[in-house]
Amino acid sequence: MDQPLLTGLLLVATPLLEDPNFRRAVVLVLDDDTDEGTIGVIVNRPSETAVSDVLSGWGGYASDPAVMFSGGPVGAESGLALGVPEGDDAPLGWRPLEGLGDASRVSRLGVVDLDTPPEVLGGALGSLRVFAGYAGWGREQLRGEIDEGAWYVLPATDADVFAAHPESLWSSVLRRQGGDLALVSTFPDDPRLN
Template identity: 75%
Template sequence: MDEPTLTGSLLVATPLLEDPNFRRAVVFVVDDDSVEGTLGVIVNRPLELAVGEVLENWSGVATEPAVMFSGGPVGTGSGLALGVPGGDHAPLGWRPLEGIAHRDSHVDGLGVVDLDTPPEILGGALGRFRVFAGYAGWGTGQLADEIGQGAWYVVPAAADDVFSPEPETLWPRVLRRQGGDLALISTYPDDPTLN
C-alpha cells in the first residue's frame, strides 16, 4: 500500500519552531515522495522585489502582490512558479500537481509553471501566477521526524492560500480556520514575552 502523501497540504510552523528560515512560515507542499523527499514553497514571505525586476516578461502575469516570494532557504538563485489556468484546458508549459494529499484540499487546477515557456504563449492562459525564489526541501524521513517533534501542523490547503493578496497575515488565518486548539494557537503572540 502506498504511503500517504503530503502533496497539496500546508505545513504551518508551530510556535515552537524557532529556526529563522521557518519561523511562522506557511509552506505549500508541491511534491512529497517517499524516495525523493519533500519539496515545498513558503507562501507567506513576499519580498520587496517586483516580478518584473527578475522576470521582465512575466510581470503582467503575476497575481497581486506582483512580487517575488521567498520560497525557502534552498536554491535561492532559482525560481519555482505555481499557477492556475484561467480556462478548462491545460496550457503548454503548465503541469498539474500529482497525488493531492487531503480530500479536504481545495487546490484543484494548481500546478507548476515552466518559466522557460514564453509568457506570450502561457501567460494569457493563467488565471493566477506566483513566483518563488528558492524552496524548502527535506530528505526522505526528515519532514516526518520534524512533524513528530512538533515543529509543523499539517492542514488542508486552498488555492487562495498560495495566491493570497495578504500573505503576511496567512499564518494566523490558516490556523484560525482549523478551529479548536489551532484557532487558539492563532492568537499566540509573535513575542511570547509580551504575553
C-alpha cells in the same frame, strides 16, 4: 504501513519552531516522495523585489502582490512558479501537481514553466505566483519534524497560495481550522511581550 502523501497540503509552523528559515512559515508541499524526500515552497514570505525586475514579461501576469516570494532556503538563485489556469484546458507550459493527497483542495494548481514565453502562457493563467528557492527535506526528515511537533499538516486552498495579504496567512490558516488551532492563531509573535 504507508504514510499518507503530503503533496498539496500545507505545513504550518507551530509556535515551537524557532528556525528563522521557517518561523511562522506556511509551506505548500509540491512533491512528497517517501523514498526521495519532500519539497515545497513557503507561500507567506513576499520580498520587495517586483517579478518584473527579475523575469521580464511575467510581472503583468503575477497575482498581487506582484513580487518575488522567498520559497525557501534551498536554491535561492533559482525560480519556480505556480499557477491556476483561467479555463478548463491545460495550457502549454503548465502542468498540474501530481500525486495530490486525499485531503488536498488545490485541484487546479500547477507548475508554470518560466521558459515558456509569457505572451503565450500568461494570459491563460488566472493566478500566478513566482518563488525564489524552495524548502526541502531528506527522506523521513519531515516526518520526524512533524512527529516532534514542529508542523501542523492542514488542507490547502488555491487562495492560500495566491493570498493578497500573505503576511497574515499564518494566522488566517490556523483560525479557519477552529478549535485549539484557532486559539494558536492568536499566539503573539514574541510571547515575552505578552
